[in-house]
Amino acid sequence: xxxxxxxxxxxxxxxxxxxxxxxxxxxxxxxxxxxxxxxxxxxxxxxxxxxxxxxxxxxxxxxxxxxxxxxxxxxxxxxxxxxxxxxxxxxxxxxxxxxxxxxxxxxxxxxxxxxxxxxxxxxxxxxxxxxxxxxxxxxxxxxxxxxxxxxxxxxxxxxxxxxxxxxxxxxxxxxxxxxxxxxxxxxxxxxxxxxxxxxxxxxxxxxxxxxxxxxxxxxxxxx
Amino acid sequence: xxxxxxxxxxxxxxxxxxxxxxxxxxxxxxxxxxxxxxxxxxxxxxxxxxxxxxxxxxxxxxxxxxxxxxxxxxxxxxxxx
Numbered sequence: 001x002x003x004x005x006x007x008x009x010x011x012x013x014x015x016x017x018x019x020x021x022x023x024x025x026x027x028x029x030x031x032x033x034x035x036x037x038x039x040x041x042x043x044x045x046x047x048x049x050x051x052x053x054x055x056x057x058x059x060x061x062x063x064x065x066x067x068x069x070x071x072x073x074x075x076x077x078x079x080x081x082x083x084x085x086x087x088x089x090x091x092x093x094x095x096x097x098x099x100x101x102x103x104x105x106x107x108x109x110x111x112x113x114x115x116x117x118x119x120x121x122x123x124x125x126x127x128x129x130x131x132x133x134x135x136x137x138x139x140x141x142x143x144x145x146x147x148x149x150x151x152x153x154x155x156x157x158x159x160x161x162x163x164x165x166x167x168x169x170x171x172x173x174x175x176x177x178x179x180x181x182x183x184x185x186x187x188x189x190x191x192x193x194x195x196x197x198x199x200x201x202x203x204x205x206x207x208x209x210x211x212x213x214x215x216x217x218x219x220x221x222x223x
Numbered sequence: 224x225x226x227x228x229x230x231x232x233x234x235x236x237x238x239x240x241x242x243x244x245x246x247x248x249x250x251x252x253x254x255x256x257x258x259x260x261x262x263x264x265x266x267x268x269x270x271x272x273x274x275x276x277x278x279x280x281x282x283x284x285x286x287x288x289x290x291x292x293x294x295x296x297x298x299x300x301x302x303x304x
Contacts, residue, residue: 058292065289094292101294106239148236148295179239
């Protein structure tokens, strides 16, 4: 099983992501953004976290035009599974594989901490190892994580069960962390093969890190 | 030809930087004067073309593809010669 992890100038979570997937038993290739194609045996593409192109103009706005993203678009449109974490989520919204956009956090701070998340919909390959309303503890680290979508778009997300994760407290009550519309932390596309989230599941895979709640998420695509 | 592109968050999309700046101005004694503060960015392009109409079409394309994210942002284009 091959996981392809993309790397842009300014990406900084590619090795954490590689470490996490290798620990789970997958073979990982790191793919340079100037490549035009993905390895043919790719079973999952991960657009990892970081600061591609220094977040210039808007987070993810320049990376989306990299040659490799054309291959990722084609891969996703053919049903291939794509996971965008943090800056990867931003890139996937910029390219239009996921709806909405990520704005500057409401309090204008870079927020870096462990955060509780509630599983809103587990009926998808990404979260199928959890149950609805499960509460996870997974780190966030972002300045532009304030998810925005208009009312019509939000209705559509709800109707199609595309809202996957929301920020909550340890009892599952929604909390406002960065200003995201209805506290959204992660969504998927309509076909449920493209996933994006601001939290970092690859940073919650060993007890020594404080949580192992991210493991089932990273394994999800293989079900 | 110089072209100035202003990009700013759409009306109705909360602008956290504008809000914080508004608050700061209020606390500096400008309260009661300001109704709203919006923060955007300005992109200044120097184009080789002299044809305003063509330039406007080109720059509009640039805004739609890269310079603005039209999900959350509006833009304006000003040609200054």
